[in-house]
Amino acid sequence: MDPGVTTTTDPTTDRVRAAVREHALSVSLALSAVALALVFAVALEFVPGGALPRAPDAVLDAIPHVNAAISASAAVVVVAGVALARRGAYDHHRRAMLLATGLFGLFLVLYLYRVALLGPAPFPGPESVYRSVYLPILAVHVTLAVVCVPLVTYVLVLATTHTVAELPDTPHERVGRVAASLWAVTFVLGVVVYAMLYAVY
Template structure:
């Protein structure tokens, strides 16, 4: 059963990617006023990073399960795991952007300047770069999966793009956890 018109996969990937990244960059750049989101108590805002690290770890698990399932030929389990991974990513991003907008910007690094320059910023930069690159790859893989029946999906770029997206996604989520540890555990 076809859910996404095949001829629209590329344009939908582009539109969804542009809109998603525009929202992220607007929030990160302080272009979305905090008055546009509901006010939450401080304890809610302070708990979001802790919730997001749990979501990140769960996403690492579901991506790994999905990867293993498809290697074993279990398409149903693969599909469920990858859709779950996408839902977890969307939840992570929703919480992250809400906190970013509600608090007026990113959390400053509280550790020493040397660690900030030579450890924190490089890890954060790679994490952010990979997250940005993943957006169109993940949309493309998901849209292909929605546009083709399983027996025809093997003739598309779904597997190739999916492998790249999953690899980068795993690295990005893992580095996100390292950023969390530096911000909330070490310092």
């Protein structure tokens, strides 16, 4: 195993970690493909809603509002995490980015659960606004979200398989800068989409 990588007392865990470290990009792409396949399977209604237990209507109705709060919080956490990295506070940066990942995971679980049961929320506003404003914003939001998945996954895999001292020799900082910027914009656009669906109209 390469020096500088923390080893465990379990040889199997060490071998897995070393393999992931050596093939970080391939592992990231594979994980991203699985995650995106699951998301699109639910979004395109390949997963029958009847296969899931149904929460009370009050819970389903609350999910968009909870997810908007999660998205806004995650955007703030990502921006704070970038600022912490620039100041060299790498331990706090790591915690912030793991928190952002956890928030994103929670958002995704809630969103996919609701979509599986109820389908995508219809736009309640005028057709002209739907075509000229809402649809382009939604398209950018979804596109950035898809692009972010492999970028964020790659950065996380690098971060979990390398020490802080080793990360400057990897694409972590370069890819992470792009991933964080797109991620924050994605979260903000998610709040905009929510506002157009549930507040403006």
